[in-house]
Amino acid sequence: MELKKKITSVLAVGLAAAMTFSLAACGSDTAGEEKDDGSLVTVDVFDSLANQQGEQKGWFAKIVQDKFNLKLNIIAPNVSGGDTVFDTRAASGSLGDLIITGTGNGRLQKLVKANLVTDMTPYYSSMTNVKKYQNAVDAITEQAGKDGVWGIPQGVSSSDPSSPSEGMEPTSAPYIRWEYYKELGYPEIKDLDAFLDVLKDMQDLARKETGQNDIYAFSLFKDWDGDVMNNASAVVNWLGYQGQGSVFISADGKDVQPATQEGGVYEQALEFLNKAEQMGLVDPESTTQDWDTMQNKVTNGKTLVSLFSWLGKPRMNSDENKAKGVGFMLAPLQSMKVYSTGFTPDGDGSTIIAIGSKSKYKERLAKFIDWLYSSEGVYAAASNSGGAACPKGLGCWTEGSDGKPQLTDFGKQAMNGDHANLKISDDLGGGTYDSGFSLLNFKAVQQNDIDSETGAAFNPQLWESEADTSALFKDWSEHMGGATSDIDYLEKNNLLTVAPGASYTTPQEESTVSATRSSIKTEVVNASWNALVAKSDAEFAKVLKDVRQQVKDLGYDSVLKVDEQNAKDLAKARQEVVKQYQSDAK
The missing domain is CATH 3.40.190.10 (Periplasmic binding protein-like II)
Known part of the structure; x- marks a missing residue:
């Protein structure tokens, strides 16, 4: 979608x-x-x-x-x-x-x-x-x-509401240009560090075969940043969490982490992207380009990773390309716990x-x-x-x-x-x-x-009559345990976490909290991009240490209190919708 x-x-x-x-x-x-x-x-x-x-x-x-x-x-x-x-x-x-x-x-x-x-x-x-x-x-x-x-x-x-609503593919997951991964011999991807090593090899291969040195594993954009950096938030989804205001909530609702938490899932996502940057895997125009520019690069084959299912596949996986085995497919990242939203x-x-x-x-x-x-x-x-x-x-x-x-x-x-x-x-x-x-x-x-x-x-896409029989899908399925879809692969390998689909909206907050939130958002997003382009691990750590102090001085505690309560209420709403559905089904 x-x-x-x-x-x-x-x-x-x-x-x-x-x-x-x-x-x-x-x-x-x-x-x-x-x-x-x-x-x-x-x-x-x-x-x-x-x-x-x-x-x-x-x-x-x-x-x-x-x-x-x-x-x-x-x-x-x-x-x-x-x-x-x-x-x-x-x-x-x-x-x-x-x-x-x-x-x-x-x-x-x-x-x-x-x-x-x-x-x-x-x-x-x-x-x-x-x-x-x-x-x-x-x-x-x-x-x-x-x-x-x-x-x-x-x-x-x-x-x-406890079943994944995405059908065949989750919203945010690691999608890669499968033909280059295939040429490398389908290397094992145990964790995020191993993923970066594979992506480096894929990028080298793609540049060699095409003669184009402007191909990058990642091409990012700023348009959709809100309380946090949107692209980093997508990577957090790979870890089983979803953003809610300035915090991240696990799919089961048992863990709530502020974006500023040291060693938290958001910092892990930023660290992953910074390592990619230090390895030369991030498009240098990522800090200035918009969505339209970025998506054109995906269409033109300049990007090897799609953070979202709805980004890479629609722009690369044409019938012609799939017949040749070319296109984006879900990567077998063994450490992922992809966040999925249940039906609502x-x-x-x-x-x-x-x-x-x-x-x-x-x-x-x-x-x-x-x-x-x-x-x-x-x-x-x-x-x-x-x-x-x-x-x-x-x-x-x-x-x-x-x-x-x-x-x-x-x-x-x-x-x-x-x-x-x-x-x-x-x-x-x-x-x-x-x-x-x-x-x-x-x-x-x-x-x-x-x-x-x-x-x-x-x-x-979910109709029996429309099963994918392309060369690309067949090869992917053969190397993914015979999976019939992305969701099927993730479920069978215990790599999917489903948050029950609940109707929940945040209540009105005090104007002073909203004003503080606005300032916090600016600092967190700016620091996220600065962390992304940090030239060393030490610089990366300093950027995040500084922003933690900055937002504290701005009064983040008042915003965090609201967001943590909203997270608890959301978790409660999820529990209630499951109970109501089960009751109605009896």
């Missing part, structure tokens, strides 16, 4: 401004009571997840217009304006007709109090698809702090879709939202291009003689081949497959969940 640009955070200050402004607006929801005559209208979609803005075009636009007579105008803070867009629109009393945004740090409560979202209760009885996930809806109501249906979370599921029956409560309180088309938008949670809607709106959205009505798949879904030739090209140039007929919206996929970037139902209408997963 392709991860898109980082979600723009909705600042509390903007919501506070909206609450102040909305005193006069509260209770004046008459615009939403006007009669909707069903005519073709353009609705504004304020979307914190979107990475493109403007009018939705192509085949997804055609589906939405045919079913609901709606045109979608996407307003994307990620693309232009950032938090200012939210602040300005919130202060006016209307974010948009349709709202996709985060809920953490008490934001949902503020949206409700500021009268920026509407209560969908009048339409809820007809939202038959959404009602299948009642627990998820109830969780959002509880988070809102007020009775009503204020939003629907993304990522809902009917599957076991209660959904991902940190992001919701809601209806703006001033919209004139509330009932129609409620129907549209409900459709997103239907089988048809999931196939149509799933994620982004290249391996996700696969509508049956677009001719993407059909049912085989055994009644199970299978991709058509069109679907295979859309999911695995040259989808950027895949033409769509005018009667289905025109343009190309890529130019027509949903700009919402809102995943209503987890893609690897089971479609009740077919009995198979929504994700075509």
Whole structure:
């Protein structure tokens, strides 16, 4: 699954401004009571997840217009304006007709109090698809702090929260250019140090064979840094931990470590990357380049390691390359305990879709939202291009003689081949497959969940008919104990740790804590990059020693106290969701 640009955070200050402004607006929801005559209208979609803005075009636009007579105008803070867009629109009393945004740090409560979202209760009885996930809806109501249906979370599921939700491949794991690893004779990789030795040999081999000295094992980027350095956090996932604010939590919830912990998992990740840097394995442009530049290098074969499954494979593992045995595959790193997130029956409560309180088309938008949670809607709106959205009505798949879904030739090209140039007929919206996929970037139902209408997963990669038979996969499987997927290999070798999928969002924190957190983040991220490029072990150690003292002087204890409590609450939520699922299954 392709991860898109980082979600723009909705600042509390903007919501506070909206609450102040909305005193006069509260209770004046008459615009939403006007009669909707069903005519073709353009609705504004304020979307914190979107990475493109403007009018939705192509085949997804055609589906939405045919079913609901709606045109979608996407307003994307990620693309232009950032938090200012939210602040300005919130202060006016209307974010948009349709709202996709985060809920953490008490934001949902503020949206409700500021009268920026509407209560969908009048339409809820007809939202038959959404009602299948009642627990998820109830969780959002509880988070809102007020009775009503204020939003629907993304990522809902009917599957076991203790089972890995990724399907075939974890989000973050060590992926390598398998053809070079093969040429080296499949050397054993016992631990991270051995991994670096293998990568050095792979880099030397790749440069020799291509004559290109700008090939590096690692190419990194800064775009998505938050409380910590994003790329180092990905390596922490290999160790069985996930970031939550300024701390890292083990998948079983038994261990919580601050990012500044001496010898902790975050320092281990930084040390690994620094050793790579000292060995000449890190692209020197890593400290200045952005995501777009880095991903182009992956596509052009300049990178030998992919920190994420959704980075290397989609850009290198074309059918043509796989037939030649070329591409990224999971490395057999014996010391890894890859972090995996379980299915979320209660959904991902940190992001919701809601209806703006001033919209004139509330009932129609409620129907549209409900459709997103239907089988048809999931196939149509799933994620982004290249391996996700696969509508049956677009001719993407059909049912085989055994009644199970299978991709058509069109679907295979859309999911695995040259989808950027895949033409769509005018009667289905025109343009190309890529130019027509949903700009919402809102995943209503987890893609690897089971479609009740077919009995198979929504994700075509998991269909029996779509088993990988390429030379690349066969060779990988033969040297990975006959594994049928990355997840299969990790599970069979006890190299996977699953954190139960729980709907949890951080509560609102005091403004003084938020201000301190902002300062802490800056120091930690800067120190992380300085540690990465340290020229010696001594310099590396000094950088981290200094930042530990700096953040302490800035008042990190107050932030750590909040984050440790949030971690405990998250662990508790995970335990409760497992108990609830087991109870419901009886």
